Amino acid sequence: MSERSERTGQHSSHALTTPRSGGVSKQIVRPYGDTTGDGMVQVSFTLPVSHDKRAEGAAVQLANKMGIDPAMVVHAKPMGDGFTFFVVYGRVNHLVDLGAVQVVERDFALLSAKEVNTVVKQRLRRKLSVVGACIGTDAHTVGIDAILNVKGIAGEKGLEYYRELKVTNLGAQVSVPELVEAARAEKADAVLVSQVVTQRDAHLHNTREMSAAFREAMPAGRRPLLIVGGPRFDETMTDELGVDRIFGRGTTPGEVASYLVHALITQRKAMA
Amino acid sequence: MTGKLDLDPALVARARELARRAGQPVVDLARSHTTVSVERAVLRLAGVTGADPDGIPWVNRLVDAVVADVGLGHGVAVPVFDALAREGVTDVTLLAQKAAAGSVRFTQPTGRAATAARSAARRAVGAGIRRIDRRRAERDRLVKRHGDPAQRPWIYLIVATGDIYEDIPQAQAAARAGADVIAVIRSTGQSLLDYVPEGATREGFAGTYATQENFRLMRAALDESSKELGRYVRLTNYASGLCMPEMATLAGLERLDMMLNDSMYGILFRDINPIRTFVDQRFSRQVHARAGIIINTGEDNYLTTADAVDEAHTVTVSQLLNEFFAHEAGLADWQLGLGHAFEINPEVPESFRLELAHALLARELFPDAPLKWMPPTKHMTGDVFRGNLLDGFFNLAGALTGQGILLVGMMTEAVVTPWLSDRDIALQNVRYVLGAAGGLHEDFVPAPGGFIRRRANQVLGEALDLLERIGEQTLLAAIAEGTFGIMKRPADRGKGLAGVAAHEADYCNPATEILEAAA
Numbered sequence: 001m002s003e004r005s006e007r008t009g010q011h012s013s014h015a016l017t018t019p020r021s022g023g024v025s026k027q028i029v030r031p032y033g034d035t036t037g038d039g040m041v042q043v044s045f046t047l048p049v050s051h052d053k054r055a056e057g058a059a060v061q062l063a064n065k066m067g068i069d070p071a072m073v074v075h076a077k078p079m080g081d082g083f084t085f086f087v088v089y090g091r092v093n094h095l096v097d098l099g100a101v102q103v104v105e106r107d108f109a110l111l112s113a114k115e116v117n118t119v120v121k122q123r124l125r126r127k128l129s130v131v132g133a134c135i136g137t138d139a140h141t142v143g144i145d146a147i148l149n150v151k152g153i154a155g156e157k158g159l160e161y162y163r164e165l166k167v168t169n170l171g172a173q174v175s176v177p178e179l180v181e182a183a184r185a186e187k188a189d190a191v192l193v194s195q196v197v198t199q200r201d202a203h204l205h206n207t208r209e210m211s212a213a214f215r216e217a218m219p220a221g222r223r224p225l226l227i228v229g230g231p232r233f234d235e236t237m238t239d240e241l242g243v244d245r246i247f248g249r250g251t252t253p254g255e256v257a258s259y260l261v262h263a264l265i266t267q268r269k270a271m272a
Numbered sequence: 273m274t275g276k277l278d279l280d281p282a283l284v285a286r287a288r289e290l291a292r293r294a295g296q297p298v299v300d301l302a303r304s305h306t307t308v309s310v311e312r313a314v315l316r317l318a319g320v321t322g323a324d325p326d327g328i329p330w331v332n333r334l335v336d337a338v339v340a341d342v343g344l345g346h347g348v349a350v351p352v353f354d355a356l357a358r359e360g361v362t363d364v365t366l367l368a369q370k371a372a373a374g375s376v377r378f379t380q381p382t383g384r385a386a387t388a389a390r391s392a393a394r395r396a397v398g399a400g401i402r403r404i405d406r407r408r409a410e411r412d413r414l415v416k417r418h419g420d421p422a423q424r425p426w427i428y429l430i431v432a433t434g435d436i437y438e439d440i441p442q443a444q445a446a447a448r449a450g451a452d453v454i455a456v457i458r459s460t461g462q463s464l465l466d467y468v469p470e471g472a473t474r475e476g477f478a479g480t481y482a483t484q485e486n487f488r489l490m491r492a493a494l495d496e497s498s499k500e501l502g503r504y505v506r507l508t509n510y511a512s513g514l515c516m517p518e519m520a521t522l523a524g525l526e527r528l529d530m531m532l533n534d535s536m537y538g539i540l541f542r543d544i545n546p547i548r549t550f551v552d553q554r555f556s557r558q559v560h561a562r563a564g565i566i567i568n569t570g571e572d573n574y575l576t577t578a579d580a581v582d583e584a585h586t587v588t589v590s591q592l593l594n595e596f597f598a599h600e601a602g603l604a605d606w607q608l609g610l611g612h613a614f615e616i617n618p619e620v621p622e623s624f625r626l627e628l629a630h631a632l633l634a635r636e637l638f639p640d641a642p643l644k645w646m647p648p649t650k651h652m653t654g655d656v657f658r659g660n661l662l663d664g665f666f667n668l669a670g671a672l673t674g675q676g677i678l679l680v681g682m683m684t685e686a687v688v689t690p691w692l693s694d695r696d697i698a699l700q701n702v703r704y705v706l707g708a709a710g711g712l713h714e715d716f717v718p719a720p721g722g723f724i725r726r727r728a729n730q731v732l733g734e735a736l737d738l739l740e741r742i743g744e745q746t747l748l749a750a751i752a753e754g755t756f757g758i759m760k761r762p763a764d765r766g767k768g769l770a771g772v773a774a775h776e777a778d779y780c781n782p783a784t785e786i787l788e789a790a791a
């Protein structure tokens with residue numbers, strides 16, 4: 001980490017804190033350029049106008065409407081016929097209330113591969129079966145492969161590497177009936193589906209179709225854990241999509257394995 | 273060999289010999305089988321056009337009708353032209369319509385009827401191949417008139433809106449901004465359609481359907497751009513998936529200039545049956561050879577699933593196999609856009625030197641091939657600033673190692689489909705590097721005994737080991753075991769297997785006969 005970004009991190013932890021009426025602390029921060037509270041941001045965009053004085057004025061107008069004031073157009077470049085690209089720096093007048101931020105926090109312990117194997121072996125006493133696929137017309141296996149292939153991602157090995165997991169990777173363009181059938185044949189404890197293509201919300205349609213098919217094919221107690229992942233999912237949409245968990249951008253195999261252990265073994269035992 | 277890496281010529285010759293040995297059984301397999309798509313391509317050459325009201329092409333309806341009556345193993349040309357004579361119909365498309373309505377029965381004729389049908393089929397298919405010849409001559413004329421790009425590598429840019437009428441102005445704008453080659457990405461999933469859609473299309477997912485009419489419209493638009501810009505702007509599409517032979521044929525008929533056409537991509541990444549792929553691939557390459565089309569192979573894809581350092585040698589092996597299959601099908605070295613990619617994790621120490629070693633190895637092994645240099649995708653993280661830097665190094669590696677075709681990398685790879693500004697920034701990056709260091713390959717000779725030479729020789733050595741291992745089993749077994757890109761693909765599985773048949777003793781394919789007679 002560079003000296004500069006460390007400094008930034010330090011400042012942001014000293015964010016302005018004011019008590020809220022209900023006693024919940026309200027933490028207000030503003031964007032950071034080089035001084036606490038300066039509110040500086042940088043944006044770039046294209047307008048469908050030829051490059052001239054008026055175009056730069058239009059860029060300033062847009063930046064102002066985005067809450068950037070004053071806005072400095074530091075770069076304006078004509079692109080093709082009738083388009084101009086802008087880079088704008090400026091001070092944004094919006095505040096961020098950290099107390100009002102809503103995200104899905106990880107609600108399970110992160111385990112090492114060895115710990116995952118130990119829990120599965122001691123408490124499940126058989127291999128945990130995982131079936132993965134890209135469904136619909138999506139041919140991008142990059143995501144599912146990163147999670148499942150031994151190779152893994154970012155130096156972390158994929159689920160195939162876990163001795164106590166039995167992984168079946170069906171690959172690309174698998175139909176939903178094929179997936180349900182494979183889940184049945186492999187006695188899947190969990191089904192992992194990756195969706196990269198998002199044109200016309202294909203990832204959402206496909207996921208709903210998949211969860212509906214599993215609901216129809218298997219009774220609630222016998223249904224495998226349904227997990228979808230992909231860079232454009234909203235992690236809070238599990239109920240709407242009918243799945244147990246959604247993993248977004250940057251998810252690692254270790255997180256998925258830890259979640260499987262949590263949802264299928266630790267949590268289930270605790271509830272029983 | 274230019275000798276920048278001090279490669280042992282005996283080892284290089286040995287590698288080619290091993291590739292031939294691994295590939296020959298596959299060629300034998302391809303020569304003794306046919307597929308529904310090969311037969312549909314033959315009918316397209318013979319003049320069958322159009323589709324039924326449901327959008328199913330008449331070639332599909334006709335092949336299906338013939339297969340239902342006499343099977344696939346004789347080839348459809350003779351039964352079709354025999355029926356044409358018996359029915360007294362002159363137009364093959366009309367015959368297809370009648371066959372689809374169930375009013376024509378097909379038989380496999382013998383004796384004089386067979387001889388007559390064979391020669392009629394050969395005349396009709398020959399006319400189709402002559403159309404491809406005329407389009408090739410037309411390209412030669414236009415290249416002569418407008419000229420080739422001033423620099424190497426040629427700058428290759430992707431357009432993919434889903435709507436051909438949206439693609440056209442974008443492609444023309446890209447050409448004006450410096451693109452030498454326009455690739456229209458296909459709609460996702462088209463590779464698994466067992467028919468070629470018809471007509472101009474405005475709806476696609478992450479790409480535009482490849483159709484004969486879309487090919488024609490885009491080629492005409494780029495002909496205008498070529499005239500305007502004073503350089504011939506090339507057009508690329510995909511001869512891959514279940515309709516590979518038909519795509520190649522349509523590309524030849526509509527004067528496309530390059531086609532993505534890998535020998536194993538469909539098997540590994542689309543789970544298409546290996547035999548289907550190899551049979552389709554051989555026919556499509558014969559058509560490409562005849563049409564003067566440059567093929568682009570897909571080795572870059574292996575490195576997106578496997579590690580780019582550990583598996584670098586699988587790229588070399590695949591390039592050698594692709595070269596063997598291409599030569600066998602009649603393609604010349606100038607038509608071999610062998611693929612490779614800049615996909616090493618930038619966190620790996622000396623990653624750029626490793627990239628240079630791999631890129632130069634490909635350059636030295638295939639000195640007369642216009643190598644296709646593919647940008648980073650796997651390690652593009654959404655940090656667009658770092659991505660732009662990485663693309664700059666990719667461009668520099670391309671300039672240093674004399675690559676032939678450079679696919680422009682986008683800093684927004686893995687974030688969005690490229691915006692207008694992304695493309696502009698990416699082209700600016702390419703122009704800067706080629707302007708500042710375009711001739712640097714002349715000066716770039718890695719030090720004897722140095723890191724780059726050692727690494728290149730190591731990869732060649734690993735490629736030889738792998739080829740030896742493949743030689744001990746077979747290529748099909750190696751693919752089944754997951755040797756390339758980790759995917760395991762057995763020969764008796766995968767999509768499209770139902771459309772494969774072994775040749776009967778009287779198998780007849782006039783297109784193959786004409787194409788092989790010329791080779």
